Amino acid sequence: MISVHVAVVLKQLADMMELKGENPFKVNAYRRAARAVENSRTPLDSLKGPEELPGIGKGTAAVIREIMTTGRSEQLEKIKSQLPSGLPELLTIPGLGPKSIHVLYRELGITGVDELQQAVEAGRVRHLSGFGEKKERNLAEGIRQRNKRPQRILLVQALPLAERLQERIEKIPHVKRVEPAGSLRRRKETVKDLDFVVATEQPRQVAEAITAIPEVTKVVNHGETKVSILIEMELVIPVDIRLVRPQQFVSALHHFTGSKEHNVRIRQRAKELGWKVSEYGIHEPATDRDFTFQDEQEMFVKLGLPYMEPEIREDRGEMDVPAERLPRLLQRNEYRGDLHLHTRWSDGIATVEEMAVAAKKRGYSYIAITDHSQFLKVAGGLTADDLKRQREEIDRVNEKIAGITVLAGVEMDILPDGRLDYPDDVLQELDVVIASIHSGFQQEKARLTRRIIGAMENPYVHIIAHPTGRLINRREPYALDLDEVFQTAKETGTILELNANPFRLDLNEQYLKRGKEEFGLTFSINTDAHSPETLSHIGMGLAIARRGWLEADDVINTYSLEQLQERLAQKWGG
Template sequence: MDNYAIADNFALLSKLMDIHGENSFKAKSFASAAFTIEKLPAQLKETPRDQIFKIKGIGDSTGKAIVEMLDTQQFGLLDHYIQITPPGILEIMKIKGLGPKKIATIWKELEVESMGELLYACNENRLLLLKGFGQKTQDSVKQNIEFYLSNKHRFLFAEVAQTGNELEKQLKGIFDPAPVSTTGAFRRNAVIIDEIEFLIAATPESIQQQLSLLPGFKLTSAADHNAVWSYEEKYKIVTHACTVEAFPAQLFLTTGAAAFIDKFNAAGGNAAIDGAHSEEEIFSRADMAFIPPCLREGINEIEQARGRNLPSLIQPGDIKGIIHSHSQWSDGLYTLEEMAVAAQKQGFEYLVISDHSRSAFYANGLDADRVLAQQSQVDELNAKMAPFRIFKSIESDILNDGSLDYPDEILATFDLVIASVHSNLKMTEEKAMARLMKAIENPYTTILGHMTGRLLLSRNGYPVDHKAIIDACAANQVVIELNAHPRRLDIDWTWLHYAIEKNVLISIDPDAHSVEGFSDIYYGTLAAQKGGITRTNNLSSFTVDQLNAYLLERKKRKNLIS
């Protein structure tokens, strides 16, 4: 059991104790321990048991609970509270905007014990009868419930990638030598996955017989050559049956989005499908270059393929450095040196350290004195680690009026500035645009961070005019971040084509708060591929010398240096 799992258990226990009206001091002690554990640089499972009790923020009861989890993989106290809590209340805890105290009030006073009951109560204005609840609260709860329900049983690609790939390998072993492949949105590396699809060159009867024997599979419906399965009571699996001879054609037809297939047929490609021995042959017959599955969305890839000018898509290995990372100076898990050494060992040429700015008090943001102290450490590490380089940066909050978080004399000390919105996210488009445009026009803004503030399947971003923002970034030579965290992937890939058209650089950045976070570059790269990004369009594909030259030239153009 790793630190995150232990911290999650403590956080859940604290909330359940609050819901049940237990001693608030004891509940807070578990919440505090969860916060402490998330920030630990070392894994508790690798820490001697007696040393666990010496960690600041870990008391006797929390220490014993940690040892119990490490030794037994169980947590009896948490199990007890889960058993005495209705399952529907546990689900309601997932709704944003409802803390333990409000949930307890809803449960005890309205006798609501499920999500459906809560939504009905909102529709009947029953929350307005409760102390501490007003119209705005009720409206917010209703909106958040509807958002949650609409996204239930949907997954980030990163959450299902391993499952899909492992199942594909398993099915290939079962049906060998018949061909098997993932298909549909999963094969296109879609950002959100509703179902994992497989094409299998076997009869529907054979597929149903074989999959029914596999652990975790339960048939939910079947029609003609398709079947729908529940896997591990969590994932929706769809299987398509075909003959071996028809496999290439069916793989082509089931992979492409509807818009892609329509455009392909409209371009006269439908005659090229039947009887083809491979997807490559289908494109060749249609007088097109081969279109990778990730691009088959029906945007402009058909025209590019006919003109033989498809982009050479960026690959994970094209990323030369880590741009946008956090250390223990703000809210990262590792020291600056540990982050830099790890990046160097993984073959990267540089690290852009961009801890949070002073207004981000919740993330231990850096005031001016701490900025200068960190920059002094950067100088020391650069002298020791050359030719690897740490670039001095900051993730500056974009304040309510659109200004950045420091005066110009502090902003001038950074090699580059990432400007992001972190607070007051509930904005109208007019407010959001005014705030973002002012930040983009600030000469010190080098990169616009996670443009909409969205958290996929958790929070809609604030509304923006994407075209206007991209146009402004083009006019002000501001790079747009493609935040590679699987829950952000912001800017959305569908707008990358327009950014390319306007010659705006993209930067695939992991927003890494730990060494492990570097690996998110992979998912950012997959999203960038869907938008047609090449390594020349991407700032984090610049070598250390190229990035340094770019930043200096930009500062000269902005009259920030002579």
């Protein structure tokens, strides 16, 4: 985890140097170094030296070594002592960048958001060079927006909104094609806004029509080829729409799908080949020719690259590994069964049979019923005796319904003191034992880590559910030494879950990638569904798994029932 800390410090250093007005290329060099450290398949302490990573030379390597030995950077401390501590937070105000912050600080002595707000209200900002009345008003609005702190929108909420809006735009005359792009297309766990690319020969007319959509509550920007609006459907969400000619559509779609970092690498690549990539196509200056494409595959081929799915376009190695090392990402139809489901026996709303029928409809070959254990009284946790009676019901369902196998399992609490909620002789009787934490979130890192590791060391515990306990926008992950957890998972053959609940998505994509690449771990993707409807959340889980570079072999839910049982049994072998 040392790499994570080093990357954080390097990014801080870059931010502070930017505010100080350092050479932007120097600032960028530190940002690139931070990314290189973050995305390296090999952790820093396993390298001969930081210089092995691309973009890291003598200077940055020395800073990294310092952070690795002392935990801090003297250079950063020094800049921090020169610049007021409130400046970096000014960067979070939309429309305000390092240059303007520098002027505000130099001319008005502004060192924080509150002071800026006062200066704006007093009308002192408009007189600065490069500022004016309009800019001052925009700043006031920017501060308001920042203070509202718009939460990022969950992917599961954004997807249906995007679909509805897409249908709206498709109906506008002269629209030839419209597709969502941006982080939504890359399937990030949350999105800030929706991006669309529209193909049309009549951009002005179409732009007009878009601003006239009834749900549009505000037109933020309205240029020749770009419209920014606020849409109010179930919630208010910013939407950016780019209008291009039909032959430019594919390049524009690629460009606005991003990520920004991926695009930078793509353009560098093109430049090496003597071309220029923009949202309009590939330009060859030598011959003054322009290339456009029928689909994205064609564009990647032109650049001599293998096709990269939107989910991995993050500059997290996809541009650096050889084509054969790019993952064959997990597909929806490879997923054969959900291993973490609740029923009325605890806090679910459906019966075992109803869950089995719904799962069969989705084409699954098996499921596991894993209700809560006795400790979780608020959720109606089951006693050992309840489990026996539930097993009888599961047996009956298995006899009644053909074509799907229902496994008997449990989601057992790891108690606050680290003990497990059932003795081994109870666990031994079950097909699938999931262990998880629902209490003592505030405990210290060592203690929480020990609780999870203790559970993994039990020979009957197959899976650790939602390992970090985070809830997106609601609760931070609890303190955990994940390196230790990953190491123990590897040694004991314990499987870690990617919980597909849209608020959890836990493990997150970066942990999945690291767990796979550094530790060779196997994962299980489960919905934790409490109703037949929420079985559909598996889509979110699959999306995050793909963003974590997972392939079918990395996920036990793609195994046949036989393979699955064999893999679960490996736990006994240690």
